[in-house]
Structure formats: C-alpha cells, structure tokens
Amino acid sequence: MKLSFKGGIHPPQSKNTANCAVEKMPPPKKVFIPLSQHIGGACVPLVKKGDIVDKGQIIGNVEGGLGCPVHASVSGVVESIEVKTSASGVKIGQIVIENDFEERLSVDVKPIEKSFESLTLDDVIEITKNAGIVGLGGATFPAHAKLASGAGKIDHLIINCAECEPYITVNHRLLLEQPERVLRGLKILLKVFGLTKGYIAIEDNKKDAIKKLKEKTTGTDFVDVCIMKTKYPQGDERQIIYALTGKELTSGHLPFEVGCLILNAETVAAIYDAVVYGMPLIERFVTVDGDCVKEPKNLSVRIGTPINELIEYCGGLTKDPYKIICGGPMMGVAQWKMYAPTVKGTSAVLVFSNQNRTRQSDAPSCIHCGRCVGHCPMRLMPNYLVAFANAGELDKCKEFDILGCVECGCCSYDCPADVPIVQTIRAAKGKILEQMRAQKAALNKSAVAAKPEKEDKGGKES
C-alpha cells in the first residue's frame, strides 16, 4: 500500500518538464545576491563597492542568531550594494556583482582534508553552515541548524523528494540524472548521525526516478525508498513524517522532537558538494514553466540571476504574462516585476497568461459545503477561521488553532464559493503574531518597571 495522509487535494500535476534534462545556464553578466535568503536574521555585507570577489567567496554573513552566509556566485567586481524588493516581497539589501567571466574560484573552496572515516557531525554542521546551505525545497530554513537540532535525537533520516507542487520537476530530474550526489550525501549524513538506514520519500508519479533509485541501491541496505501517493501537500514535512512513522507533529514543534530529520533531496546534494568539494551553495536547479514560456526547461542557475534572464534563456514569452510566480503554484510568491533575482529558495519560475486566471469573487458567500474541512491536512476548520477572522475575533481564531495552519492552500483551491480562505487566515495569523509579540514586549516592560529593585531578575521572568 502506498503511504499517504488524510485530507489533501489533487490539483492537475502539469509536470511538463519531467522529461527535460537539467541544462546548465551560462552565468549572467550581473548577479544580484540578496543578503537574506533564509529564515533568520539578514546578513551583513563583508565587501564594499569596488571590491574584487571570487566565485564561492563569502560576501555576507550573519552576526550571531539563526542564519548562514551568502556567497558570490560569480567572480567579478562589486558594483553596488542596494536595497531592493526581493522575490518574496520584502525590502532587503542586495549585493550586485558584475561578472568578469573569469570563473576564479575562491581560495576557501577546497576539498575537506579529513578522511570520510574521521568525519564527525560537528564537521558537517560547520561545513554546511559555511557553505550557506538552506532548505532548498522552498522553506529556506538553515540546514546546519536543522542538523544541529537533530544531534543524538533522531532515528529517522528522511530525504524529501515528494515534490507535490504542480509544475516543479527539479527533484525528479536530480534523482534521475545525479542520484549519486543524493545517495552519497545521504551516506555521509547517516555516518555522522550514527544511523544505518535512511529513507527517501518519493511520490509515485516519478516512476523512472524510483526505478533508477532502486537500481542504484540494489545490494545495499542503507536506504529505503518509500513510495507515496501523489497528493498535495504530500511534501509537507509533517505529512511525510505521518506517512512514514504514523507520528503527528504538533504545530510549533520541530521534526527532531519525534526523532525525525527531513531534508530536501537537493539540500542533501548540496551538503555532499560542500563536504566533498568544499563548494558552497551558489547554484541551484530551477524549473521554468507556464503557458507563456516558449520552451519550458529545467535549468541549473547561479544564485542571483534575475528571473527575466531565465525566461529569456527558455526562448522568452509567447503571450502577455498575467502572473509570474517564484516557487510552486500552490505556495509560491507572485512577482510584480520580472527583475527579482533567483534566490536559494527559488525552485521554479512560472509565467502564466490570463487563461490561468484564478476566479475571484467580490462578495464571496461561504455555502458551508465542508470541503475545506475535509481537505485540511492539519484538520482545522478553515471556514470558521475565516468567519472569526472577518469578524475580528482573533481570540476565537487562536482557540480554533489558527496558528496550526501550514498555509498549504488546499482550502482556497477547492472552495466553490471563491472565499479567499488561506489568504484571510494568513493575514489573521500575521495580526495574531504581531499581537503576541506586542503583549510579550509589554509584559517584559511592566515586569521590569514593577520590580525595579529586582532588576537583575527581570530577564528570568520574561
């Protein structure tokens, strides 16, 4: 029986690029490297205008806290450091590097000196951090922090190749073309975690990749290829953990708390490159698709390449674009201009014409059909959350676990009445989190003000 979860939806898969081999896109004339491409604090630039940088050189790093450095993806001259709107819609500083096309490698990029046998988890964490590797499935959680959180606590090391979002085929192609990178990466991770077996979670729509993996792993037993039902959001880490282990991860908790570590296939491949070749994350696979793109392709793209160059490389546009999306169509971010750079979390660039316009209603009225409740993988009641949110009842929203929403969008996808369900929930979640931060800040302030004589204990009470 195929592994799966309860709820979810079956949008048209549109995996048009499943047979398109990954093409190496030539590096662009200029790259734009945003200083924050991960969850956590933004990096501080380490270079200034006019500096000459090498490929793979660290050009920005975090000052403590969660985060990881960013690297120059080409060799060249720093043209400017400017504040721009990024692909995810926030204003962020970015370093512009003019490519000199010399492809000079940074001196820091060198293979590890230690032997495989003497490699420890701490080594891998350090390497992963310096290589700037984040979760490449799209969440961009710093990978070293994930590895560190799992130290000594995990029994399931899971590689996520579910790729449940429509259109995207980069993981599929990675497994088909370069399975060694993933398998060897897995071997390294298994070794340093002291585990004997890892799991590869893959949806059953990637038959050729499954076959390839089975071929590659016959006679070995360090990997278990777990075939999952093709359903959205099968690639959500909570749903994969549930499908594989039957354990349910409560909202606000991390996979290591149920003994699991989940990494995207491309992340594992990047860790392999970093450990074995010392190569930081300066390139990633991107699917370019959508009905406006002349030749949909899978590309291997330098981080920082503007998305319009990706589209141009794929033959340009055939129709007027209506919407450009960075990421998958279910959770990706719509762009307002075409010049946003490709970042570490960009798994796809999709250009749709207005034939793919999603219905919207000026006055949606919920007909209480219950589809959102039936599809919600987190078992919430999205329709009531929307009703409470629209009435401004944020406390009621919290009572109905609005913070447990993973924003997969199944509810909005299937709503016959065109209620913007997940969109409303997202907005309400933002308000609630803001409120909670304000309350916490006020509490800290009053705790300090009320007990000035015990000021030294103020920190404890917060």
Place this chain on the structure above:
Amino acid sequence: MNIDYTKNPLTVTSAPHLKNPERTSTIMLDVIVALLPATVWGVYVFGWRALAIVLASALSAVLSEALFCYFMNQPITVKDGSAAVTGLILALCLPVSVPLWIPVIGSVFAIIVVKQLFGGLGKNVVNPAIAARVFLFLAWPAQMSYYTVPGASLPVLANVDRVDAFASATPLGALKNGKLFEIGLYDTVLGKVGGCIGEVSAMLLALGGLYLLIRKTIKWHIPVAYIATVALIALIFPQAEPTWRYVAYHVFGGGLMLGAIFMATDYVTSPITKWGRIIYGIGCGVITMVIRCLGQYPEGVSFAIMIMNLLVWYFDMYTRPSKFGGVEKKK
C-alpha cells in the same frame, strides 16, 4: 525582453495560484440534474399540471431573488443557481392538486423571508424550501394534504375541485390508520402512488442521490444515517404486519427519500464534519419517526429537518476534528 507594465501590469495575489474549476453554480447544477429524473417522472405520472407547478415555483423563486437584490442595491446572485434549486425542491414536495398561487407564495416566502432577509446564500438558518413547505402546510392544510390518484386528468392551470373522485390515499396515510397501504411495494418504490410531485418515485430519487455521491457533491453520511435510523425505528416498533413491509413503506412511502438525499444534505443547513453529519442524520430520523408514529401528522420529514437545521452550529462545534498532532505538549 521588455514588458510594458503600464499596459499589462502583472497580477500579484497571495498563493495559491491554482483553482478547482468547480464552483457554487456547478454544484447547484448537479443538484438540478440529480432531481431531473424524479421531476420528469412526476410530470409523467401527474400530468402537465405538475410541470406548471414546477415552473411556477422555480421561476417565482428566481424572480423574487432577482427583484429583492435589485431593490436592495445588492449584486444580483441568481446566477449561482441556488434560487432555482430552492424553487424546484419546493415544487417537488407539493401535491399536484394545489392551486398555482401556492407554489408562488411558497417560493417568495422561501427566498425573501427565509433566505434573503437572513443575508442571502449561505447565511440562512433553515433550509428555505423546507421552511416554505412547513409554512404552506400550516397555512393551507386542506390544499396541502389533498392527494390525487396518479393519472387523474386535472386541469393544467385552473384550480382543482377537491372531490373524492380523484382523492388518493398515501402509503403513510394508511400507516397512520394502522394498516398497510393497499398498493403493492413495487408500485410504491417505482412511484405509481398518490403523493407529492417529486416524492413518489423513491427509485429515481435514489438514482439522483447516487449521481450526487459519484460527483462527490454530497457525502453518504447524512442520507445513510437518516434512512437507517428511520428503518431501524420502524423495525423495532412495528405497528402493522408483516414487519418488513411496514419498514419498507416507511422508507419508500413518504418524503423520506427526497428529504434525506436532497433536503437534509443542503450544505448551508447541515453540519460540516463527518460525525456531525452522522449525528444530524440520526436526529432527523428520530424526530421523523416520533412525528410519524406518535404525532398527529402522517409525515414528519420537513419538521424533522427544520428542527435539526437549527442545531447545526452545535454539531459543528462539538464534533470539531482534533487538530493534527493532538494536544499541545506540556512545557
């Protein structure tokens, strides 16, 4: 590559960027399609007058919604098809002999009082068609409980004289008097008996229900729970022999099929959770049988559904699915 953004601005919306093509009007169309066999059968059995009633009811429902929205300066919502469904269902639970103004009044009441005054589609507390039927039944009991024999030649538009010549007993009316219906079970299931226009053919209603199940428009929980409860209660407390025939007349004889499949499953006025739906169906079944067996009326489907409609909020709240991951871990 240059794009003139002032001419063709890109659209920026919050994810998801995909949408299921199915919409409210698709669902309403599905319901109408599912009701068509029973409607056509009603016209076949009761003559063109049945069609006149269906049209009068559906048209006045659509028209009253359009006019209400127009005069209230609201967007006109008849395109979603829900008014047409209300009008059709109301017509199907009327006897064919009613004067033509009865469906008109019923539809206007259903749409304006029960639906629009509560805020329109999705906001009504009870099912409009059922509330209208109950209202008509209480206001004009004589007209509403005069059933004619199948095939009686009735005028298409003029009022019908309520004479004994055409009067027909109904399966439930017979059960009320403590005896089984004289017409066989075969004809009852097929629909060759006296009764309301769309209620007589249990078989074609079940066929429509099957269509809705296949189209995933409705889930099985409410109809199955409802019908099973009615059958079970009839089985435990039979009031006529043989028991299996008594049970069968209860299930196929009255408005149960139409009620359980098409009225109790109305999205707006039924629970949203699996267990809520099952409890709701059981509740409908119990109230129906209490009215049928202990009450004064031979039929209780509409009362039962209307009462249960009022409790839907509680079913939703008390059968909330436990969220993924269960209870919060203690800190």
